[in-house]
Amino acid sequence: MQAWREESAVNADRFHIAGRWVEPLGTERIAVYNPADLTVLGHAVMANEADADRAVAAARTAFAKWQGSSREERIALIRRMRAAFEQLAPELERHLVREIGITTMVAQGQTRMTLSHFDGMLEVLPGYAFSQAIGDGVELVREPIGVVAAITSWNAPVSQMLCKAVPAIAAGCAVVIKPSEQAPLCAMLLAEAMARADIPPGLLNILNGRGHDCGRRLAEHPDVDMVSFTGSVAGGGAMAAAAAPTIKRVHQELGGKSPNILLPDADFAEAVPKGVLICMMAAGQACAAPTRMIVPEDRFEHVAALAVAAAQKLAVGPPDQPGIAFGPLANEAQFRRVNAILEKAIADGQPLLAGGPGRPSHLATGYYIAPTIFGPVSPDAGIARDEIFGPVLCILTYRDMDEAIRIANATEYGLSAYIESADPAAARRIAGALRAGYVNINYPPWSAAAPFGGFKRSGNGKQYGVWGFEEFLETKAIVG
CATH class of the missing domain: 3.40.309.10 (Aldehyde Dehydrogenase; Chain A, domain 2)
Incomplete structure (x- = not known):
């Protein structure tokens, strides 16, 4: 499989959709700068709405199969993803330093946090009760919500992408990730790492794009069952408004003034x-x-x-x-x-x-x-x-x-x-x-076990541990 860096050391000119590196349909190409010295690190192509549709279609096809996967299959996949991520973590850290300007110590902290997302799901999955009796003739069943659009921020791009994708996949969902356009190179490097994990085609799709077109299209798409958004209050409001007509679940981790x-x-x-x-x-x-x-x-x-x-x-x-x-x-x-x-x-x-x-x-x-x-x-x-x-x-x-x-x-x-x-x-x-x-x-x-999420305009829903896992599940009662 050809990776994006084999074409260019810095340019993110392709997306990872349906298990393949594909040429974008969008034509906008932006420069990516090192904020420390304002040199150009490279360029990235921005997805358009047609690219978003293509990624959602791939995820919908993958979900039809993955929703019926066994607990053992999910655990095995999370382990492969963790191993692939850990192998590429040092390179991701170097990219984080150059692309968003954090120190090496902070970058290492972000990759360690990301590894904890994998470890958390490997603790949750083995003993999680997807089905349980809660009364006379009542069975409670927890099922994957479906296709998840994960729209993430630029300040901790790698951790934010995987703190959504890992529990979603563990829950039986398929995922489309749209990272911030301010950190597009890290996103495609992460896609390369995940491509090594033998993930079923279409289960994890990553494409760069802007919020006002690609992000909005993902939020409003009728085949997307849930939006998980991290970013500003204004951005979260815009995504919620786009999602409202299709009555989908919207999880938001927004701003703070602690x-x-x-x-x-x-x-x-x-x-x-x-x-x-x-x-x-x-x-x-x-x-x-x-x-x-x-x-x-x-x-x-x-x-x-x-x-x-x-x-x-x-x-x-x-x-x-x-x-x-x-x-x-x-x-x-x-x-x-x-x-x-x-x-x-x-x-x-x-x-x-x-x-x-x-x-x-x-x-x-x-x-x-x-x-x-x-x-x-x-x-x-x-x-x-x-x-x-x-x-x-x-x-x-x-x-x-x-x-x-x-x-x-x-x-x-x-x-x-x-x-x-x-x-x-x-x-x-x-x-x-x-x-x-x-x-x-x-x-x-x-x-990593404590649920993280806010009150008021800081958002709704939780991340991390069993609480973050359950955000991606629907509850069904079978009575009689």
Whole structure:
């Protein structure tokens, strides 16, 4: 089987549909830039609606066979996919560094997370009860939902593609993946890895394209049974609107504006620098980043000094160099957007403590922004309520815990939250009052078994573990 890189080391000129590398029907060809130095990495062809139709047709044909596959067949396939991915993971990491500007450490973290998606399904599948008796003469059956369109984001492209595709295939579904057009080369490299896994033709199709045509067509397509979308609130709304006439399931993992509440008994010398670092990782381009540090009013000056000192220690520069904390923003549109938000915040009178708009002076080119801190920020300010998706921390203050909780909940988002306290019982009581789907207490290790998903406009449905697996199942009751 000829892979896309055998034609060119950098160009993504083909799609992987029905188990073959096929020539696109779409003709738009875009340049892909390295955000660190603005050199051209290569080019990618964008799919049109006819390409989307072709991929859906392949998936529909594959689903007709795969829905009846045995548990053992699914486990064997997931194992082959995992092995193929692990073999190509180092190359994928190098591409992630060049294409979206994350450091090697973050890229390695993303591939490790991706491996956990395979491992999670290999834990779920062996003992999962697809059929069970729940009462006198009542049988509950869980069946695959059908053809799934997976539309993914650019900030963790490989992990996002497979955190949807792996549980969907494990559930008995067929998948069409449309990654973000901002990370098209990584997507085709992943397609090459999956092509080595002997996947039944049409079960996993990957094509590059834009959201407004290819993505919209997938969402509205009558032969697509479910859309799983990761991206912005606006993008999620557009996909849901396109899907609405066909009454299909729409799973959404959208934006975040995560609060980080430091209780008075927290170890501020440890908690503040850690909060700054986690906020700034991957240049702040993480939906679950703790971007609002909410601290006691009488401790603000202490917190501000600790936060600024921590930010000043973070080296910003080319992500492939040692000692770099974070690299550039992933693309020009994001660079322009974040700079505009910072300029408006300053114009609105929000106190700037560190960083600010514009490229750091020691960097001649690239989409870099210095670690930026504002505080004390008004809870009503735009930067305290809206997702920025850049290396920007807002420090807000509270007088009592009721006010801290009100501030934490005062956004349209509810993806994740963080609490720092020496009293786990007190932290858990506060966690119960937060409108967020994933609450971290004292920065625990990431758990692949914990369901991840948001409240409010951060989306609906869950990813990871058995909860992510069940998103791709329908429930049937057989009575009598």
